[in-house]
Amino acid sequence: MQRSTCSTLFALALALSAGAAAATTSPWCQSGKPVKVAGLNWESGELLTELVATVLEQGYGCRVERVPSNTITIENALAQNDIQLVAEEWVGRSEIWNKAAAAGKVKAVGNVIVGATEGWYVPEYVVKGEKTRKIRPAAPQLQAVSDLPKYKQLFRDNEEPDKGRFLNCPSGWTCEGVNSQKLKAYGLTDSYVNFRPGSGAALDAAVASAYQRGQPVLFYYWSPTALMGKYRFIQLTEPAYNEACFKTLTDRNQAKPCGSAAPEAVIQAGVSRVFHDADPVLIDFLGKFNVPLPLLNAALAGMANNPGSAAVQSRRFFATRPDIWRAWVPDDVAQRIAARNTGK
Amino acid sequence: MSARIELRHVSKVYGDDPHRALTLLAQGADKHQVLADTGSHVGLYDVSLSIPAGGIYAIMGLSGSGKSTLVRHINRLIDPSAGQVLVDGEDVLGFSAARLRDLRRRRISMVFQHFGLLPHRTVLENVAFGRRVRGESRRNAQAAAQGWLARVGLSGHERDYPDHLSGGMRQRVGLARALASDTDILLMDEPFSALDPLLRDDLQSQLLTLQAELGKTIVFITHDVEEAFRLGQRIALLRDGRLVQEGEPAAVRAAPVDDYVARFVARVSGADVPRSTGSAPG
Amino acid sequence: MDFFVPLDLREPINQAVDSLVVRYGDRLHVLNDLILQGLLLPLERALRGAPPWVILLVVALLAWRATRRWQVALPLTVACYLIGCFGLWDALMQTLALVLVATVLAVVAGLPLGIVAAHSRRLRAVVLPVLDVMQTLPTFVYLIPAVMLFGLGKVPAILATVVYAICPLVRLTDLGLRQVDPDVQEAAHSFGTTRWQMLLGVQLPLAWPSILAGVNQTVMMALSMVVVASMIGARGLGEEVLAGIQTLDVGRGLQAGLAIVLLAVAIDRITQGFGRVRRPIRDEERRS
Structure with missing residues (x-):
């Protein structure tokens, strides 16, 4: 009162x-x-x-x-x-x-x-290696999301060892739905686990930890972010932006989405x-x-x-x-x- | 006859500085002065006893006289602050942990005032406990236990748990447990004090009957002068942690060393005291 | 001059965590794999693979064994069946596996700690305050370092759960052991027991009700960690709750929350039942 x-x-x-x-x-x-x-x-x-x-x-x-x-x-x-x-x-x-x-x-x-960006990333050393830490390139041929099925062992999910792990956004974030649709669109549901980290902090911690140890990790990320400034990541190429396809990605109920990069943010x-x-x-x-x-x-x-x-x-x-x-x-x-x- | 158990100048002081307390005692202070001066409790002071093999040796005293403390020195449940404890001529204070365990497993067993039975084990398992502890097979241990249960009249209660028994029955379990170890020495710390008088009388008789057959060396602690005179072939009287008088019951009764003992024994007139029915070799 | 002397722990702690990650991260990830492949995944596979009626039967039998009353066992079984009706059976099995493994690890670590605390006053003075801190510290504070060290997913969730839930077990083990009747211990001692014989034959059995009460509390606390653990990617009922909350699907969240409550009640009744089996004897003992 x-x-x-x-x-x-x-x-x-x-x-x-x-x-x-x-x-x-x-x-x-x-x-x-x-x-x-x-x-x-x-x-x-x-x-x-x-x-x-x-x-x-x-x-x-x-x-x-x-x-x-x-x-x-x-x-x-x-x-x-x-x-x-x-x-x-x-x-x-x-x-x-x-x-x-x-x-x-x-x-x-x-x-x-x-000029913000978003997409699927791997640490640069996974593709190019890193001299200072003596990391050899684990996947020199990895460029696009279409290459991912070949590398599922590289990004192995130890909870489901015959699949790779894709670190999605936490559930409740818009990008979580889009990425889940993308996994379908890129035919990765059988080879990758759609891993939702539960919170943004957990996602950051997992990526940062993998990077510090020089381990392979596949994840969704975006800029502007601190991690983007701090570490070197490589964005995997996706099919070019297509408005109709992207609509199928933002709608969780679409059973057969088609692939598309995110439009310019x-x-x-x-x-x-x-x-x-x-x-x-x-x-x-x-x-x-x-x-x-x-x-x-x-x-x-x-x-x-x-x-x-x-x-x-x-x-x-x-x-x-x-x-x-x-x-x-x-x-x-x-x-x-x-x-x-x-x-x- | 050489002593089976011998205590030489045993003193026990509870406190931070037993040495100082002992010095005071040596200068003639009593336990109350020592407590006031040092904060230490005197359990025993300068007790020397020689307990012959065979027969019941009764140690009596009021509560706080140190009698329970004394008996625990024999199997080293308590270590003395000073003095020596000899069993069959060996100084048990020098025993290693392993030898001490062996002493407790094969040569000395004990019966407790509050029984100390394991509540989570059956009567039979309780009686077999001593043998199980020393590594005997369950079957052998329980067969022996069965026999001792019969000896104390508890056949049929093997599978009961101690809490389902009356006090008298529990103490007979305790007695059977001690006897089942087949040790030569039996320490009994006020075993019948917690029981009502009629029951006590029964158990005293039962003990005498058993002793007549077994001829063990029994050290029997009691605060009950009648019990001491009824059971003991020799009697020791403790007061405030000191040994006051020691000897055969008749001798003690005939010649009490002081008023305290005289008052104590006055309640037991010679005629009323039944002599041990079992004549133990002594 | 400031009244408060400036003191900043953030940098040293951050650096310590970073160097831990770089130095031991890989080895700890191997430990993660060990717990996962050796313990959690086989259990989870068995639970998820078994026909639900088998699991329900086991629940019914356990509940009956613990309480000896069908009036208790039956509703508990129905409650578990109900969780299946919600379409959450698979999530339930994942959560159950998580809670069971966390509890087993907590017992494996907590029981010896409790024993040590009971036997040494000095160690107790060290162990118990540390545990209190672990229990009081906001969970997220060590959840994120756990992710850094062990990776995302179930194992760091389990370890964080153990850290959080071990306290009552240690405390009650310690308490139970110290409350064992000294007369009984002295009697056992007089028969020449070794330390081990005393511990296994006398002390632990007599402390059993207290220890089981600790296990019961540990399980309950582990269950309460399930939702928190989902924030670092542990799947199961907790993830359902989290997703429900985060997507504004209140129904989904509440339904999964209800399932957790039902599971908690079932586990609580069963573990309490086992703890009670020997109590009447103790009570009588006190009376005499």
Whole structure:
């Protein structure tokens, strides 16, 4: 009771002070409503969420609530306006998103990351070997997913020793469904175990452990990520992107999908339609919100050495790279952010 | 006749610094002073006994007199702080672990006040325990056990568990278990104290009958002066960890060394005390 | 000046884990293979390969042996049948294999630890606090290093489960042994028992109810780890729960969760039943 009164007063004060500056204001936040932001649980998602939240809080005086969950839950919640904002949405990759977008319940805004990749990877030393660690190439001929049946012993799953192990995404991630369909499309269901690692952390740990020991491992991965910055992987070639085929991959119920590489990644900010229509000011910011890929990779590598430090990396970014973030927002908003991020 | 068991100047002190306690005792302090000064409990002080082969040797005293501590020195369930313990002339304190085990397995067995039966084993298995421990086959051990159960009148109870027996029956199991080891020496630590008087009387008689046939060397601990006089061919009296008097019952009764012994034996008038029915060679 | 002296354990720990992975990772993966090929997979194959009615019959017989009451044995069997009706029989067998192997390993490691703790005050002062820490540490903290060292899948899940679930077994073994009637031990001693004879013939049998209570708790804790273990790729009922939660399929998650509860109840009744067999005797002993 007391607390809610307090926060209302606080919001009021913020609104008044923002109004007094007679500057850029967010209608949504002015109305006292919190902006519920998806608390994404992979590295880049974590960092981008932190950046967006910082701009909203410090620049626009918004009250931001982070709602941690996995993508499927998040997309459902976004369609129902239970949350308003997803900082890193891989547009077009999930049935839920596609349906919601077609129904006009969600909108994608801006170009948050440009040049992101995803696919099936093996460590570079598997194909080319590695001199420094004296690893000989175990599969010099391995180039494409179509070569994989020959190498099932190389990627042996010790729990089902006559099959290889393909490390998929954890269940609940959109990519898990796509990869499961791809296993069918590439005819690998008999030779490979569709291994879902249970959590992103477990996937990372398995890949990192194999890499450090110089062991072969076959896995789905994507950039921008810390591991991509840290290790050298080779992406296996897949059939070229084909829209009709990719549709069969995103739909788990398709019994006979056909193979296709992922389309070029379109990574945008996802917002609910309600939020989109209610707040052109914040939508304008999201339209300009973009982090260059090399910078992102570097920041993520920094995070990898200090897990859970998205907030630290975010603070460092605002303190050191005004050249990038000042372009996202009008001057008065930038001033407010700068005021909170200079000095120590 | 040479002594079968001999204790020479045995002292036992429980505490961190037995040496200091012993020094105090040597200077004439009693156990209460020692406790006050050092925090150490005196179990026994300077006890010397010579127990002849054959016959029942009764050691009596009130609780806290050290009699149970004393009997445990003979099979080294307790090690003394000072002194010597000899069995058949051998100093058992010098025994290796293996020889000590052998002593307990073949030469000395024991009966306990609270029976100490294994609750998870049948009566027959309990009686066979000593023989099983020393490596005899189950069949041989149980055949022998069967015989001893019959001797103590418990035939038919082989497959019962101890908890299903009455106290008197349990102690007969305990006795059979000790006898089944065929040892020459039998230590009995207040074996009948936990039983009601009538039952005690029965078991005393049964012990005397058995002893008449077996002629073992029995060290019998009791706090009951009547029991001591009824069973013992010799009697030792302990008080506060010290040996007060030792000798044949008649001699003790005739010439108590002090008031304490006199008060003790006053309750047993000579006429009332039945002499051992079994005449043991002594 | 900060009130808190800066202290950062992260880097040294990370480096230690990394070097462990590089130095021992391959050997530990071999151990992983050993446990897998030698223990888990044969058991799992047998359980999954056996006709369900055979398994149900075994459950019924075990439950009857343990409780001597058909009123208990029958519902337990029906509960297991019900899990099959949910279409989760195969997952159930995988989980059962996982829990059984984890329990066996916990007993193999925990019983000697408990014995050691009971016999040496000094070792107990070391062993028990370590176990408490293992039990209290958030599971994920050692789950991920376990993945680094042993690879993804069932074996690290089992080892993490053992780490988590071994504590009550050690504690109750220790407690049970220390509560063995000293009079009985002294009597056994007077007959010239060796340490082994004392341990195997007297102490362990008398501590048995307490030890079985520990086994019971260990199994229960292992079951509670099943869902957590699925987060590093262990398949079975836990994976069903996880997938149900992660794909917003609440029904799927709850159904699998219910199956875990049913399995837990069945195992609990059976192990408790075996622990109770000798209790009446003990109670009587106390009365006398």
